[in-house]
Amino acid sequence: MRPLDNFISKLTQKPIFHKEFFAKMHTFKELEYVDVEDLAMLKLLGLPIGKYNNYVFTLETVSTPILEGKFCIVDIETNGSKPSTDHIIEIGAVMVEKGEIVGEFSSLVKTDILPESIVQLTGITLNELAHAPSLNSVLEAFRLFIKDAVFVAHNVNFDYYFISYALEQAGFGPLLNRRLDTIDLARKCIEAPKYGLSALA
Structure with a gap:
């Protein structure tokens, strides 16, 4: 942190x-x-x-009562695990306000580096990314989408800091949003042997 x-x-x-x-x-x-x-x-x-x-x-x-709050549920795909050397290849998000879905965000991100292991994991191909919007344009649009909503994700620090680092490098400033990890939430609410998305689905 x-x-x-x-x-x-x-x-x-x-x-x-x-x-x-x-x-x-x-x-x-x-x-x-x-x-x-x-x-x-x-x-x-x-x-x-x-x-x-x-x-x-x-x-x-x-x-703000939780049922009155704004929550942006985010999932990203990347071509590696390190924000300093790897890149975001997709951002998807859903905005929930007062318990209702009020907006959606989805975009691939242009890159020319995509290991085969990432293709197998995500199903995203290099050909799809070749004509996708630039990272800067996607980040700018995402910033305007999320505003000051609570950033929600499964293993939230990965998505949050990856996006925040990319925003800083693009000159857009860091993320300052409050964040909520659905892994922590699941552990408090659900008894399960594992808490990965596939295990909870």
Whole structure:
């Protein structure tokens, strides 16, 4: 977990005075080129920041009932396991708000590198990706789709940090969305010998 994420998590425990919030946000390298005092910009990066009495900040998700919340359920495919050397080849997402599906996002991503093992795993072929949109255009569209919804995925850190790294490299800033791992959720709600998607399906 990034130090930035640890700080944001503190906002779920108690509100933070605005001067302390801004001073700390200025210290994170991921936000070096972000105007951290522009709350609209932070929301665009995914942080559901709420301001109270002009002096105190908290997260809107803290006081939002779960049935009233916005959740973006995300699944990506990649051509490898390392964000620094490998690439996203597909992003799929469903937006759920107040318990209803309100939007869908799906796009392949252009690349010229696709190991045969990934073809076998995903069913995606290099020919399909040759004419797909560029990574930057897909990331830009995804950023506008997810906004400040809670990022939900199975083994969420893989999808979350892969996308966040790609967004940073493209100059779009990191993901700041709150996130929810359906593996953790399944372990709390379902008794099962395994918690992979195939085992839970």
